[in-house]
Amino acid sequence: MLNRSIQTLKEYIGPLLLALAIGALAGLGVVIFRGLISYGQEVLWPAGTNFAEQLQHAGWWWKILIPAGMGLLIGPIITFWAPEVRGPGVPEVMEALALRGGRIRHRVTLITTFVTAGHISAGAPVGREGPVVQIGSSIGSSLTQILNLGRDSRRLAVACGAAAGIAATFQAPMAGTLFAVEVLLFDLEIASLSNIVISAVTGTMVARAFWQGAQIFEIPDFFMAHPAELLLYFFLGLVAGLISLVLMGAIFSLPRFLRRIGVPDWLGPALGGLLIGIVALYCPWALGVGYESINAALAGKVSLVFALTLLVAKIVATGFSIGSGMSGGIFAPSLFIGAALGSLVGLGAQSLWPESGLVPAHYALIGMGAMVSGTTLAPITAVLTIFELTYSYQVILPLMVSCIASLTVVRLLHGYSIYETKLLLKGVNIVKGHEVNVLRGMRVGEHMSTDLQVLRKDAPFSEIASAMEQSPFPHFLVLDSQDRLSGVLTLRDCRKYFAHPELCRPDTTAKLVMVKDIVTVDEETDMETAFHLFARHNISFLPVVNSNDPKIVIGQLKKTDLFAAYDQYVLKERLLSPLGWVCPLPQRKSD
Template sequence: MKHRKPALRTILFPLLLAVVIGGLAGLGAVFFRWLIEFGIDLFWPGSGGFISQYEQASVFWRFGIPVLAGLIIGPLLHFVAPEIRGPGVPEVMAALAQRDGIIRHRVTLAKSFATATLIASGCSVGREGPIVQIGSSIGSSLCQLFRLGPDNRKLAVACGAAAGIAATFQAPMAGTLFVVEILLFDLEVTSLSNIVIAAVTGTMVSRAFWYDGILFQAPQFVLGHPAELLIYLVLGLMAGLLSLLLMAMTFGLSRSLDRIHVPGWLSPALGGVVIGTLGLYYPQVLGVGYDTITGVLQGDFLFSTALVLLLAKLLATSSCIGSGMSGGIFAPSLFLGAMLGAMFGNFAHLIWPDTALLSSHFALVGMGAMVAGTTLAPITAILTIFELTYNYEIILPLMVACIPSIIVVRYLHGFSIYETKLLLKGIRIVRGHDANRLRTMKIRDYMSKDSTFLSQETSLTQLLDKILNSSFPHFMINDNTGNLIGILTLRDLRTFLNKPGPTDPSITAGDLMIRDIATVRENDNLEEAFHLFSNHHFSFLPVMSESNPHRAVGSLKKDDLLTAYNQHILKDHYHPPSALIGPIRDNK
């Protein structure tokens, strides 16, 4: 058979789109970072960097600015653009899973302004998650402008996210793997190449503006003895527990504010109160905290200093994110991991004083382990630290620490901090996209309406006759008013007939049926039915009327659900040959 080559434009257009989005996302990252620096100079007159400028201000000013920023940004988050509240990554995940990559145009500017204002005021949030949302918004807006389809739009969102992360850390590999591990993208080889191109383009744009844009002056890492890996393993386990504590504090505060009915526009100001108070005593925990991380990596922090800053940062970050501020969790995770690692380094040196163990080495590995624990993205965490150091020797300790960290979180909780936020909003995104597809499919379109209904007064003789003449292995039992009161399967009937002794002829269907049953409604989606089938040994589910929840209108069989899903996948991924490579002809 002779195959026609794909048109050149079908190859070049996605690549060109990736380059444009990567460039724009890189510029977005540059603009966002400039906006933060502009805000710092506006809020904190002086010189010498953020902490120095902060300490030059009066006590009243240091306390009031974070509160004022919360009061200014709160109404914007609540009334104008609620989707920019929080880290930003969960919103991108939801846009990919539920809206085919559609993100409102206002997100780019609103997210930039809100997060930059909060970071500049000293709030303990990161800039990486917002840059992901900004880059994704740029890609989505570009596709909406040119009326491109959902496949191109999803790819554009992924390209924008990868370029944003890559531009921030000047780490294209980390940006690419971030999309693959966290954004749950249906990845194909061609898609991966576009994402890589966007990440590289974003990195090159950022380097054009920040030629010396290394975030941290990391020390040269050396693994002195293989036995040190055991310490890194314990460090990873502790990072997993610390990740869980961060999530518990963050979402615990969020639920508490909802429980006492604090207005959404006011809650960021309450987080500002915590930040204003903490900053008076521990200014090192304010903002993204990269200067403090650099200090840990360049010198040995005392155990007590690292412990105090870890606890203060934990409170600061959970207060900011939990109160609904706009900002990421990536930078706070790096900070917490660095402090945890510094503590471990001091402890290890105390036990083995004759070894050349440095707390800065443990701080580097702790940063990766903490990121892995909060995001459940170990490869992204490993490559991020690797691209910050370009030291191959750190790879093995990172792997030894990151994997136990995610195991702890997976075993004790099961979800990343991004997934947890979505779960609290009623959005369940399962890695692998099964739930995403099932969520768009309504039960009413796939249920069987010719189900067999029996009255609860149906005698045993009539029941056996129905079984012989029915193709269904299950029956739904109604009461005298037509409401569903139970189900009866062949397995239940077989169990009854196999009992020794004579059969009572007065037995009816109502005596044999199961009353404790699980049901679904017509307008429910197949994801909800899928979880019921997964958690129980059901072969079918009664489907209840939307107008009358007591009356069954049909049944959904497990086999029908799986068939519907497979057909949906086939429809999405099958294209006639002429659409891609032209008609196939027999070359005879």
């Protein structure tokens, strides 16, 4: 009983302590990351009370030189050392979770931190949120790899790191938790939720220890002047959905253009920096993370023309930045564009109905959530993010109306979030379903059998018949004299010889009867691919060959092996044996 109790404590307490460590390290990583950005802005730009003012004090040539020069410096690092750092960062975490069991290279933590800090310091109009998700996830993945933990523990650690990163950035543990589940497509088990919450709360507390009393946004007191305002918020959500599609188009059209004109990947960020610098000449407020401009919108200090200028400039500059291959998130640009769009709608409605008591700043706040919902297709995360910034229950209903409207428009007209779209363009289809992602993350080499049934090419039919009779699984690999694969032989191939023995001649050997057109896999093939091969070719087993030499057999994968692997990871209940401390409980029957 004592040993079982200790084992149970290890199974519960170990993951919780790991989640606590991941949350603390991810929170510390966010603090260091933001510190690097602030230091870089102080070094690269003239003095000012905020980044927008620093840009305004800089000369026109400096506004072009710094972003372009930083892109030229960092472009080769991204291209040759860590291509997964390119872009928002979140799609790469999704891919690692679904296809590689949460395995992320150790170098990603440091390279993402310094590369993205450099880009944002130089004025790139991207967010900190995507990179901190990648930083936190990389920390979680690296810890589990160092501790040599299994696939499930690694995937959970990646989700914990992502939640802690978002939570620390916005001081919003609930939003961080939902982000890990809703955006990263993490196939959550209820028992895992406590680990993610612990990481998110720990990351938030670490960040607050360094930013005590710091406020990200100056949030206005929210109220609804009239219930009919919900119609305006619904309209705002519809427009936010359309603008989300425009933003995606701006981001994904530039890479196609750069490839068409032959610009190498390592030079893309430099060209993007040059284009960003040109935008800075006309609208410096659109560069950087942009929280100063968001606060201006939330304070109601933007005019109709200025809001429109910010909206257009931010879309263009973000498209140039992320589209050219710079590292940076899409979350903050979505908040910025949503605030500008909400201000436009609010100011327009106020000019049409001046006696209605409408407050444009309220529309800026709701627009932020609507744009996040449209770009990420994560309405719950969007609602909770804004709620945790305001802690006002009155904001929830208009937020839900706008976020669902935005989500619906993107779903109907495009169907995918900005993260899913990037993966689809890479040829990676992340299916929102536990079963497919589990099979896709499993490798044939982990589940193949090395107990092989072998026949030689020159084996006479009498030997074949004897082997068939004695075998519980009459499927044989046919090898030549040098143990190289020549074909496969099954009971189905011998059927006509058993039905008509007169067809057998002294020279009827395995070479004559076997199937020479062989379907094979190697040990690194994922189980989803094997599943499709079984279905397409109507076969019962697959020879597993060496990845360097397709004629060397190292094992075989039966269709039943695939079913057993599926059962192990998806269908089988993971229950601990009851200890019976409170009352006698029935023991679980062994399989």
